[in-house]
Amino acid sequence: MDLNKGKVLGVIGIKGGVGKTTIVLNLASVLANDYGKKVLVVDANFSSPHIGLHLGSVNHKTTLHDVLSDKAHIKHAVHEHDFGFDFIPASLDTRNIKHLKLKNKLADLKNNYDYILLDSSPVLNDEILATMMSSDELYAVSSPDLPTLSTTLRAVKLAKERGVQINGLILNKVRGRKYEITKAEMEKLSGVPVVASIKDNVKFLEALSKVKPLVMHSPYSAPALEYKKLAALLSNEPYKEPNLFKKAYGFLKDDFHNFLNHDFRKGLKYYK
Protein backbone atom coordinates (compact mmCIF):
# COMPACT_ATOMS: atom_id res chain seq x y z
CA MET A 1 0.00 0.00 0.00
CA ASP A 2 1.25 3.49 -0.81
CA LEU A 3 1.36 5.33 2.51
CA ASN A 4 1.44 8.65 0.68
CA LYS A 5 -1.98 8.10 -0.87
CA GLY A 6 -3.91 11.31 -0.95
CA LYS A 7 -1.48 13.59 0.83
CA VAL A 8 -2.40 17.28 0.63
CA LEU A 9 0.63 19.58 0.38
CA GLY A 10 -0.06 23.30 0.88
CA VAL A 11 2.32 26.00 -0.33
CA ILE A 12 1.86 29.29 1.50
CA GLY A 13 3.44 32.71 1.91
CA ILE A 14 1.89 35.97 3.09
CA LYS A 15 3.50 37.89 0.28
CA GLY A 16 2.66 38.21 -3.37
CA GLY A 17 5.16 37.19 -5.99
CA VAL A 18 7.48 35.05 -3.82
CA GLY A 19 6.94 32.04 -6.08
CA LYS A 20 4.07 29.97 -4.64
CA THR A 21 2.40 29.23 -7.98
CA THR A 22 5.74 28.53 -9.67
CA ILE A 23 6.69 26.09 -6.91
CA VAL A 24 3.35 24.26 -7.00
CA LEU A 25 3.43 23.78 -10.77
CA ASN A 26 7.07 22.71 -10.96
CA LEU A 27 6.62 20.28 -8.08
CA ALA A 28 3.45 18.90 -9.67
CA SER A 29 5.25 18.36 -12.93
CA VAL A 30 8.23 16.57 -11.34
CA LEU A 31 6.10 14.43 -9.02
CA ALA A 32 3.97 13.35 -11.98
CA ASN A 33 6.55 12.98 -14.73
CA ASP A 34 9.75 11.99 -12.91
CA TYR A 35 8.32 10.05 -9.96
CA GLY A 36 5.16 8.63 -11.56
CA LYS A 37 2.73 10.09 -9.01
CA LYS A 38 -0.89 10.91 -9.62
CA VAL A 39 -1.13 14.62 -8.91
CA LEU A 40 -3.88 17.22 -8.61
CA VAL A 41 -3.14 20.96 -8.42
CA VAL A 42 -5.79 23.14 -6.78
CA ASP A 43 -5.92 26.90 -7.24
CA ALA A 44 -6.72 28.11 -3.73
CA ASN A 45 -5.63 31.65 -4.53
CA PHE A 46 -9.29 32.62 -4.52
CA SER A 47 -9.13 36.36 -5.21
CA SER A 48 -6.22 36.29 -7.64
CA PRO A 49 -6.07 32.85 -9.27
CA HIS A 50 -3.21 32.15 -11.68
CA ILE A 51 -2.99 28.40 -12.18
CA GLY A 52 -5.07 28.38 -15.39
CA LEU A 53 -2.98 31.21 -16.84
CA HIS A 54 0.27 29.36 -16.11
CA LEU A 55 -1.18 26.25 -17.76
CA GLY A 56 -2.58 28.00 -20.82
CA SER A 57 -6.11 26.95 -19.90
CA VAL A 58 -8.73 29.59 -19.08
CA ASN A 59 -12.52 30.20 -19.06
CA HIS A 60 -13.50 26.95 -17.40
CA LYS A 61 -17.14 26.01 -17.11
CA THR A 62 -16.74 24.70 -13.56
CA THR A 63 -14.25 26.05 -11.04
CA LEU A 64 -13.39 25.88 -7.37
CA HIS A 65 -15.65 28.91 -6.86
CA ASP A 66 -18.63 26.82 -8.03
CA VAL A 67 -17.60 24.06 -5.63
CA LEU A 68 -17.22 26.40 -2.65
CA SER A 69 -20.57 28.01 -3.31
CA ASP A 70 -22.22 24.57 -3.43
CA LYS A 71 -23.10 24.92 -7.12
CA ALA A 72 -21.08 21.94 -8.32
CA HIS A 73 -19.54 18.72 -7.07
CA ILE A 74 -15.74 18.96 -6.83
CA LYS A 75 -15.25 16.10 -9.29
CA HIS A 76 -16.81 18.27 -12.00
CA ALA A 77 -14.19 20.98 -11.42
CA VAL A 78 -11.26 18.63 -12.12
CA HIS A 79 -9.55 19.24 -15.47
CA GLU A 80 -6.92 17.04 -17.08
CA HIS A 81 -3.78 18.68 -18.42
CA ASP A 82 -1.35 17.24 -20.92
CA PHE A 83 1.54 18.22 -18.61
CA GLY A 84 0.71 14.97 -16.83
CA PHE A 85 -1.39 16.13 -13.90
CA ASP A 86 -4.94 17.29 -13.18
CA PHE A 87 -5.95 20.70 -11.90
CA ILE A 88 -8.88 22.56 -10.39
CA PRO A 89 -8.97 26.17 -11.55
CA ALA A 90 -10.56 29.06 -9.68
CA SER A 91 -12.61 31.94 -11.11
CA LEU A 92 -11.45 35.51 -11.33
CA ASP A 93 -14.52 36.93 -9.65
CA THR A 94 -15.66 38.32 -6.31
CA ARG A 95 -18.41 35.82 -5.60
CA ASN A 96 -19.10 35.00 -1.97
CA ILE A 97 -17.67 31.58 -1.31
CA LYS A 98 -17.11 29.45 1.77
CA HIS A 99 -13.31 29.14 1.75
CA LEU A 100 -13.16 26.92 4.81
CA LYS A 101 -15.22 24.20 3.13
CA LEU A 102 -12.16 23.37 1.03
CA LYS A 103 -10.92 20.63 3.36
CA ASN A 104 -14.23 18.75 3.29
CA LYS A 105 -14.58 19.10 -0.46
CA LEU A 106 -11.06 17.77 -1.05
CA ALA A 107 -11.81 14.73 1.10
CA ASP A 108 -13.92 13.38 -1.79
CA LEU A 109 -10.87 13.36 -4.08
CA LYS A 110 -8.09 12.24 -1.75
CA ASN A 111 -8.26 8.60 -2.73
CA ASN A 112 -7.86 9.41 -6.41
CA TYR A 113 -4.42 11.00 -6.04
CA ASP A 114 -1.00 10.46 -4.50
CA TYR A 115 -0.57 14.21 -4.01
CA ILE A 116 -2.92 17.17 -4.00
CA LEU A 117 -0.96 20.43 -4.18
CA LEU A 118 -2.62 23.63 -2.98
CA ASP A 119 -1.49 26.94 -4.43
CA SER A 120 -2.54 29.53 -1.89
CA SER A 121 -3.40 33.17 -1.60
CA PRO A 122 -1.09 35.69 0.08
CA VAL A 123 -4.15 37.30 1.69
CA LEU A 124 -4.14 36.90 5.45
CA ASN A 125 -7.76 35.92 6.06
CA ASP A 126 -9.91 32.88 5.32
CA GLU A 127 -8.14 32.62 1.95
CA ILE A 128 -4.84 31.51 3.46
CA LEU A 129 -6.53 29.71 6.35
CA ALA A 130 -8.34 27.49 3.86
CA THR A 131 -4.97 26.14 2.69
CA MET A 132 -3.57 25.92 6.22
CA MET A 133 -6.53 23.94 7.50
CA SER A 134 -6.79 21.66 4.43
CA SER A 135 -3.15 20.56 4.21
CA ASP A 136 -1.51 17.45 5.63
CA GLU A 137 1.86 19.12 5.12
CA LEU A 138 2.54 22.83 4.79
CA TYR A 139 5.50 24.53 3.14
CA ALA A 140 6.13 28.26 3.43
CA VAL A 141 7.93 30.12 0.66
CA SER A 142 10.34 32.91 1.43
CA SER A 143 12.90 34.89 -0.45
CA PRO A 144 16.06 35.70 1.53
CA ASP A 145 15.26 39.32 2.43
CA LEU A 146 13.98 40.95 5.62
CA PRO A 147 10.45 41.98 4.58
CA THR A 148 9.71 38.51 3.20
CA LEU A 149 11.29 36.82 6.19
CA SER A 150 9.11 38.84 8.55
CA THR A 151 5.95 37.78 6.68
CA THR A 152 7.21 34.19 6.74
CA LEU A 153 7.65 34.38 10.50
CA ARG A 154 4.08 35.67 10.76
CA ALA A 155 2.88 32.71 8.70
CA VAL A 156 4.72 30.32 11.02
CA LYS A 157 3.14 32.00 14.07
CA LEU A 158 -0.33 31.98 12.53
CA ALA A 159 -0.03 28.30 11.69
CA LYS A 160 1.10 27.50 15.25
CA GLU A 161 -1.85 29.43 16.70
CA ARG A 162 -4.14 27.27 14.58
CA GLY A 163 -2.44 24.12 15.78
CA VAL A 164 -0.92 23.51 12.34
CA GLN A 165 2.72 22.75 11.77
CA ILE A 166 4.81 24.16 8.94
CA ASN A 167 6.91 21.25 7.73
CA GLY A 168 9.48 23.20 5.80
CA LEU A 169 10.59 26.49 4.31
CA ILE A 170 11.34 26.77 0.61
CA LEU A 171 13.82 29.54 -0.09
CA ASN A 172 13.20 30.99 -3.52
CA LYS A 173 14.94 33.56 -5.72
CA VAL A 174 18.23 33.02 -3.91
CA ARG A 175 21.18 34.89 -5.46
CA GLY A 176 23.87 33.78 -3.04
CA ARG A 177 24.84 37.37 -2.17
CA LYS A 178 26.43 38.36 1.13
CA TYR A 179 23.55 40.67 2.04
CA GLU A 180 20.97 37.87 1.82
CA ILE A 181 19.59 36.16 4.90
CA THR A 182 21.25 32.76 5.07
CA LYS A 183 19.59 29.37 5.28
CA ALA A 184 20.96 28.91 8.83
CA GLU A 185 19.54 32.29 9.93
CA MET A 186 16.18 31.44 8.37
CA GLU A 187 16.07 28.14 10.23
CA LYS A 188 17.15 29.68 13.53
CA LEU A 189 14.64 32.53 13.40
CA SER A 190 11.69 30.44 12.22
CA GLY A 191 12.42 27.14 13.94
CA VAL A 192 11.48 25.46 10.65
CA PRO A 193 13.92 23.47 8.45
CA VAL A 194 14.76 24.78 4.97
CA VAL A 195 13.91 21.95 2.57
CA ALA A 196 15.05 23.63 -0.64
CA SER A 197 16.97 26.63 -1.80
CA ILE A 198 16.05 27.61 -5.33
CA LYS A 199 18.20 30.13 -7.18
CA ASP A 200 16.93 33.23 -8.86
CA ASN A 201 17.11 32.30 -12.53
CA VAL A 202 15.93 34.03 -15.68
CA LYS A 203 14.90 30.65 -17.10
CA PHE A 204 11.77 30.84 -14.92
CA LEU A 205 10.69 33.86 -16.94
CA GLU A 206 11.58 32.18 -20.23
CA ALA A 207 9.48 29.19 -19.15
CA LEU A 208 6.62 31.51 -18.20
CA SER A 209 6.68 33.03 -21.68
CA LYS A 210 6.37 29.49 -23.09
CA VAL A 211 3.49 28.71 -20.70
CA LYS A 212 5.41 25.75 -19.26
CA PRO A 213 6.83 24.88 -15.85
CA LEU A 214 10.61 25.42 -15.82
CA VAL A 215 11.23 21.73 -15.16
CA MET A 216 9.63 20.96 -18.53
CA HIS A 217 11.15 23.91 -20.38
CA SER A 218 14.71 23.33 -19.15
CA PRO A 219 14.85 20.01 -17.28
CA TYR A 220 18.64 19.93 -16.79
CA SER A 221 19.03 23.49 -15.53
CA ALA A 222 20.25 23.93 -11.93
CA PRO A 223 16.84 25.05 -10.59
CA ALA A 224 15.12 22.12 -12.33
CA LEU A 225 17.48 19.74 -10.52
CA GLU A 226 16.69 21.52 -7.23
CA TYR A 227 13.01 20.79 -7.89
CA LYS A 228 13.76 17.14 -8.61
CA LYS A 229 15.63 16.92 -5.29
CA LEU A 230 12.81 18.62 -3.41
CA ALA A 231 10.13 16.40 -4.98
CA ALA A 232 12.21 13.33 -4.06
CA LEU A 233 12.45 14.53 -0.46
CA LEU A 234 8.72 15.23 -0.20
CA SER A 235 7.72 11.93 -1.74
CA ASN A 236 10.40 9.75 -0.10
CA GLU A 237 11.75 8.75 -3.50
CA PRO A 238 15.49 8.38 -4.13
CA TYR A 239 17.04 11.31 -6.01
CA LYS A 240 19.54 10.37 -8.68
CA GLU A 241 21.79 13.24 -9.72
CA PRO A 242 22.51 12.98 -13.46
CA ASN A 243 26.24 12.63 -14.20
CA LEU A 244 28.19 15.64 -15.41
CA PHE A 245 28.11 14.57 -19.07
CA LYS A 246 24.35 14.00 -19.04
CA LYS A 247 23.80 17.33 -17.28
CA ALA A 248 25.98 19.30 -19.70
CA TYR A 249 24.55 17.54 -22.77
CA GLY A 250 20.97 17.89 -21.54
CA PHE A 251 21.45 21.52 -20.66
CA LEU A 252 22.93 22.42 -24.05
CA LYS A 253 20.28 20.40 -25.86
CA ASP A 254 17.45 22.17 -23.95
CA ASP A 255 19.02 25.53 -24.54
CA PHE A 256 19.53 24.89 -28.25
CA HIS A 257 16.01 23.53 -28.62
CA ASN A 258 14.56 26.53 -26.79
CA PHE A 259 16.71 28.83 -28.90
CA LEU A 260 15.56 27.24 -32.16
CA ASN A 261 11.94 27.35 -31.14
CA HIS A 262 11.97 30.80 -29.73
CA ASP A 263 9.51 33.18 -31.30
CA PHE A 264 11.57 36.35 -31.55
CA ARG A 265 8.56 38.32 -32.77
CA LYS A 266 7.20 38.14 -29.26
CA GLY A 267 9.97 40.53 -28.31
CA LEU A 268 11.65 38.52 -25.55
CA LYS A 269 15.42 38.90 -25.78
CA TYR A 270 16.71 35.34 -25.50
CA TYR A 271 20.37 36.11 -26.05
CA LYS A 272 21.57 39.64 -25.53
Ligand SMILES: Nc1ncnc2c1ncn2[C@@H]1O[C@H](COP(=O)(O)OP(=O)(O)OP(=O)(O)O)[C@@H](O)[C@H]1O
Ligand atom coordinates in the same frame (compact mmCIF):
# COMPACT_ATOMS: atom_id res chain seq x y z
N1 LIG B 1 13.48 31.11 -8.62
C1 LIG B 1 13.00 32.07 -9.41
N2 LIG B 1 13.83 32.85 -10.17
C2 LIG B 1 13.35 33.83 -10.96
N3 LIG B 1 12.04 34.12 -11.09
C3 LIG B 1 11.17 33.38 -10.38
C4 LIG B 1 11.59 32.32 -9.51
N4 LIG B 1 10.47 31.77 -8.94
C5 LIG B 1 9.43 32.46 -9.42
N5 LIG B 1 9.82 33.42 -10.29
C6 LIG B 1 9.00 34.39 -11.02
O1 LIG B 1 8.45 35.30 -10.06
C7 LIG B 1 7.17 35.75 -10.47
C8 LIG B 1 6.16 35.50 -9.36
O2 LIG B 1 6.05 34.10 -9.16
P1 LIG B 1 4.68 33.42 -8.72
O3 LIG B 1 3.56 33.90 -9.57
O4 LIG B 1 4.93 31.97 -8.66
O5 LIG B 1 4.52 34.04 -7.26
P2 LIG B 1 3.29 33.86 -6.25
O6 LIG B 1 3.87 33.79 -4.88
O7 LIG B 1 2.44 32.74 -6.67
O8 LIG B 1 2.52 35.24 -6.45
P3 LIG B 1 1.01 35.59 -5.99
O9 LIG B 1 1.05 35.78 -4.51
O10 LIG B 1 0.72 36.86 -6.73
O11 LIG B 1 0.13 34.48 -6.40
C9 LIG B 1 6.86 35.00 -11.76
O12 LIG B 1 7.18 35.84 -12.84
C10 LIG B 1 7.80 33.79 -11.73
O13 LIG B 1 8.15 33.33 -13.01
Ligand SMILES: [Mg+2]
Ligand atom coordinates in the same frame (compact mmCIF):
# COMPACT_ATOMS: atom_id res chain seq x y z
MG1 LIG C 1 0.41 32.73 -7.18
